[in-house]
Amino acid sequence: MMQVPLTVGSMLEHAEKFFAKKQVISQTHDQLHRLTYKEIGERTRRLMGVLKGLGINHGDRVGTLAWNHHRHLEIYFAAPGIGSVLHTINIRLSPEHIIYIINHAEDKILFIDEDILPLIEKVADQLKTVEAFVVMTDKSELPTSSLQPLYSYEELLRSGNPATEFIKDIDENDPAGMCYTSATTGKPKGVVYSHRGIVLHSFALGLTDSAGLSESDISMPVVPQFHVNAWGIPFASTWLGTTQVLPGPRFTPKRLAEFIEREKVTITAGVPTIWLGLLRELEQGDYDTSSLRAILCGGSAAPRGLIKTFESKYNIPFIHAYGATETTPIVTVSRLKSYQQSLGEEEKLDQRSKQGLLVPGLEMKIMGSDGEVKWDGLEMGELLVRGPWIASEYYNDDRTANAFQDGWFHTGDVVTVDEEGVIKIVDRTKDLIKSGGEWISSVDLENALMAHDAVFEASVVAIPDPEWQERPVACVVLNEGFSDKVSKDELQNFLKPQFAKWWLPDDILFFDEIPKTSVGKFLKRELREQVKAHYKMS
Amino acid sequence: MMQVPLTVGSMLEHAEKFFAKKQVISQTHDQLHRLTYKEIGERTRRLMGVLKGLGINHGDRVGTLAWNHHRHLEIYFAAPGIGSVLHTINIRLSPEHIIYIINHAEDKILFIDEDILPLIEKVADQLKTVEAFVVMTDKSELPTSSLQPLYSYEELLRSGNPATEFIKDIDENDPAGMCYTSATTGKPKGVVYSHRGIVLHSFALGLTDSAGLSESDISMPVVPQFHVNAWGIPFASTWLGTTQVLPGPRFTPKRLAEFIEREKVTITAGVPTIWLGLLRELEQGDYDTSSLRAILCGGSAAPRGLIKTFESKYNIPFIHAYGATETTPIVTVSRLKSYQQSLGEEEKLDQRSKQGLLVPGLEMKIMGSDGEVKWDGLEMGELLVRGPWIASEYYNDDRTANAFQDGWFHTGDVVTVDEEGVIKIVDRTKDLIKSGGEWISSVDLENALMAHDAVFEASVVAIPDPEWQERPVACVVLNEGFSDKVSKDELQNFLKPQFAKWWLPDDILFFDEIPKTSVGKFLKRELREQVKAHYKMS
Numbered sequence A, B: 001m002m003q004v005p006l007t008v009g010s011m012l013e014h015a016e017k018f019f020a021k022k023q024v025i026s027q028t029h030d031q032l033h034r035l036t037y038k039e040i041g042e043r044t045r046r047l048m049g050v051l052k053g054l055g056i057n058h059g060d061r062v063g064t065l066a067w068n069h070h071r072h073l074e075i076y077f078a079a080p081g082i083g084s085v086l087h088t089i090n091i092r093l094s095p096e097h098i099i100y101i102i103n104h105a106e107d108k109i110l111f112i113d114e115d116i117l118p119l120i121e122k123v124a125d126q127l128k129t130v131e132a133f134v135v136m137t138d139k140s141e142l143p144t145s146s147l148q149p150l151y152s153y154e155e156l157l158r159s160g161n162p163a164t165e166f167i168k169d170i171d172e173n174d175p176a177g178m179c180y181t182s183a184t185t186g187k188p189k190g191v192v193y194s195h196r197g198i199v200l201h202s203f204a205l206g207l208t209d210s211a212g213l214s215e216s217d218i219s220m221p222v223v224p225q226f227h228v229n230a231w232g233i234p235f236a237s238t239w240l241g242t243t244q245v246l247p248g249p250r251f252t253p254k255r256l257a258e259f260i261e262r263e264k265v266t267i268t269a270g271v272p273t274i275w276l277g278l279l280r281e282l283e284q285g286d287y288d289t290s291s292l293r294a295i296l297c298g299g300s301a302a303p304r305g306l307i308k309t310f311e312s313k314y315n316i317p318f319i320h321a322y323g324a325t326e327t328t329p330i331v332t333v334s335r336l337k338s339y340q341q342s343l344g345e346e347e348k349l350d351q352r353s354k355q356g357l358l359v360p361g362l363e364m365k366i367m368g369s370d371g372e373v374k375w376d377g378l379e380m381g382e383l384l385v386r387g388p389w390i391a392s393e394y395y396n397d398d399r400t401a402n403a404f405q406d407g408w409f410h411t412g413d414v415v416t417v418d419e420e421g422v423i424k425i426v427d428r429t430k431d432l433i434k435s436g437g438e439w440i441s442s443v444d445l446e447n448a449l450m451a452h453d454a455v456f457e458a459s460v461v462a463i464p465d466p467e468w469q470e471r472p473v474a475c476v477v478l479n480e481g482f483s484d485k486v487s488k489d490e491l492q493n494f495l496k497p498q499f500a501k502w503w504l505p506d507d508i509l510f511f512d513e514i515p516k517t518s519v520g521k522f523l524k525r526e527l528r529e530q531v532k533a534h535y536k537m538s
Helices: A008-018 A037-053 A070-081 A095-105 A114-126 A153-159 A195-206 A233-240 A253-263 A272-284 A304-314 A345-353 A442-450 A488-498 A524-534 B008-018 B037-053 B070-081 B095-105 B114-126 B153-159 B195-206 B233-240 B253-263 B272-284 B304-314 B345-353 B442-450 B488-498 B524-534
Strands: A023-027 A032-036 A061-065 A085-088 A107-113 A132-136 A150-152 A175-181 A189-194 A218-221 A243-246 A267-270 A294-297 A318-323 A330-333 A363-368 A381-386 A408-417 A423-428 A433-435 A438-440 A455-465 A469-478 A507-510 B023-027 B032-036 B061-065 B085-088 B107-113 B132-136 B150-152 B175-181 B189-194 B218-221 B243-246 B267-270 B294-297 B318-323 B330-333 B363-368 B381-386 B408-417 B423-428 B433-435 B438-440 B455-465 B469-478 B507-510
Touching (some): A008 A070, A023 A037, A023 A070, A023 A253, A037 A153, A061 A095, A070 A085, A070 A107, A070 A175, A070 A233, A095 A107, A095 A114, A107 A114, A114 A132, A150 A153, A195 A233, A195 B195, A218 A233, A233 A243, A243 A253, A272 A304, A294 A304, A433 A455, A442 A488, A469 A524, B008 B037, B008 B070, B008 B195, B023 B070, B023 B253, B032 B037, B037 B153, B061 B070, B070 B085, B070 B233, B070 B243, B095 B175, B114 B132, B195 B233, B195 B330, B218 B233, B233 B243, B272 B294, B304 B345, B304 B442, B363 B408, B433 B455, B438 B442, B442 B488, B455 B524, B469 B524, B488 B507
Parallel strands (some): A023 A243, A061 A107, A107 A132, A132 A150, A218 A267, B023 B243, B061 B107, B085 B175, B132 B150, B294 B318
Antiparallel strands (some): A023 A032, A363 A381, A381 A408, A455 A469, B023 B032, B175 B189, B318 B330, B381 B408
8 A cells, every 4th residue: 555644734625625715714812714625725734834933843843822713723733734843732721831842842833812911021031932923813913922922913914925735755753733631739740742643633533423423513612722732523524524613712501502503503513511501591592503513612520510501401312422631632522322222311421421432543451459350330440541542651751650561551530331342431540439348430430420409510530537547528519599599418318318327428518619720620539629628627 | 753653453443342233234145144253253253263273373374265254254254364365256257367366376275155165075186285174064063074074154253252353563564465366378377465455445435435334324235245355345334333234145137126225225336237137136126225325236337227227216216336456446536526416417427437537545557658657538548556555566476567567456447537627438458349450448338338228238258350450349248028029230320329330240149148256257268268169150
């Protein structure tokens, strides 16, 4: 067979040629843009010329601090398109972490959204490798800024050569992108994505049984483009000619609902928090969401009740998926097998609430204390994964040795696997509650609590216990209108029939808000401190 | 990212684990088998143990002379599963060509269907490298045969170790399979498929916009497993957990129709001749074909009328595709783009009668006499393709230099491409008719003739002409009941409004049968000789 490398640039080239008329609909600060793939292609080629002109060479890192919009999409292809590396930076991290990340990745240039400029201005003097800043604005004038040199994206583009070619003659294992995980402890850890990994992952997203992205879809990635490449959806959507809706900066649930209705979005993707917010919006407004064929939900486990509400009340198929920054990210997708369609509604929902089936192209292994666990849906073990879109290391980081062993990525997620091969996350290895020598899944308790009508969010953490070693405490945020109307006892009684007695939380605390990571996951380390402070534990 | 090679064996391993209960339904000479992927997996592992025991080493060629059935499927995975090479041999070739192929590929072992044994017995003394023969039979006794040594497949399997592991630590560019093209002139030419190529091609088949194979499908490849791996459908179906129906030896249209009805086949694939036959059967019998979501048709261009009849009369979506032995084979699939759904029915049919859109992962180029042709649907040029599942050479064959140039495979097919990027085959480079310095497409004339109710098949060839250099003559087979009821003039008058006057055939000859290649394509070289003989030309 021909030795043709899989390259990120070739995906946009395909769209330019075969889906020239299809559109990217992009919300920026000031306006809604509609560009065809032909235009996106030409602009990307111009940008590649610009990058070369600014001295960006093979392997150099191109940093972005940006929301989901077409300019960000253009950098997705332009940076790897000249052999440099797209480095998406999580704008929700602390300034310290952002400084660390930019210096650690040695970014040579930063592309920054207008509203994020102040954040970078404050830390600019601590950035050691950045040689140029580009602001992505719709305005014709550059904003006043202390950043030097500062360029306007659109002005640069006008000077770029629209005939610049995508690099073809590269090793497909060369880096194309990178992203740092928002670690809950310590410094963020860098993950490098290869051209090969991104292309194979895009194939996986196009499979009918995973996301099934197609030309006839209208996809709206709500998951940020600075978070694992918006789960790779912009790459795959471009390649497959899918119309894309990029919802822009600081979107609200209302804007998302309006986009779904107006642009007839067929598939969207994001974390549970987003869908909880959308649900509230749908309950308040009158939106036509009938175009949606799938909400992809990942990042953390979606409560069973959330899935049920979307499907039964709004008739929107809700598809649970699982992955991580280290896995590009797709690892499993939860769909019923054909012969499971005859199960009862509740059984089907139980099955679909799990994280799902491994996508083709990957391998998995679930390691309990005595080797691989039984596929019985009961035994718990850590999920290990392997495959061509799984990272092999953290970038220049000695924490690699912990997570990557013997050719497997140790996810840190504790799962069960049933006889169908479907995994269910029961906890993070570090969040499991060890009570009297047995394990209690904080996630199971959280999901059960979140199925209660009054509960908006629930997070369960361990507190030290002299007798049992650890005991669970539940932290609950109530839905609007329910405060003071629901007691601890009521929630305890709600849990009782569902769990063994020793699983029940020792206490239930009510919170206005549960601390979260920058990507919306419960920040249990912080929560544990708050709970311990509440009990005046040290 | 991890350096994990793409391997054929890993695809069956995925099915064994995650689709253990799904079935392969297989017709052999004596019975209908139903095996689960778990069983297929175990049997394949046993077979791998057997192959090793018989001295088959890395890179050795394992020949098959067999129909579509589960044992053939097991060899599909077992041969590459131990690092050796699956070599499927076209049983419809002449004995001379079969001898040539086996000697040229240096097959070390042959797996043979019971009814094909006599063919091999006759030529066995001319096979230079074969060390063992295995007969695939349901019977417990070995058939009487002069082949030595001759083993029984099922007996060998009983002795094989079911814990044999699929090889993992290989270069994904290593050969996994090979197939010889049934050349119309000269010796057959060998094409080698790599592990990488087969896996990437399987991804392409799983994309929603190509075949969209999924777990919920029931696929029936009618295209022979000895012909470009049955278009790769058994590989992709296994990987994706699709139920497979393998229709076995010497099937009839009746058996196909019965399988579709009884097994609720959702997708099937084959050449136009098969579907012409199935159409006749459907017209005679009363079959429920409502399970079918797609007939994939390739190998040669399907007449527009055939597509129309399947869709309008039987409500069966008919999907045109294009490929070649050298391309694993999928290159294009003909589906409407979303914005073409609003076209009129006839326009849609026109569009879908074309060969379609390039699948993601490949590149194409259409070269006319003055460089790349315009995408106007008019200019004709030769189709060149490139990509990771396109062959880079013919195996040990100096005809490589003609077909593979500058990194592109020259298909020998003359096409037009419209502004949507959709290609339409207008001819083979060698079958184009050059009349008065202009080109006439034999395929266009054939399709027009085959749209006439009376015409079953039509093939148009060039005859030498002193004035115009070449002129077209049409050779027509009439449908049953139409002989002597349709005149040349009627057919000429039917064509007149559709073509420029100089395109019209000089003559129309009626035939009982049109000579075909072993895979059902018109054998124009032979037909031209018959036509010339008819006119007593030399």
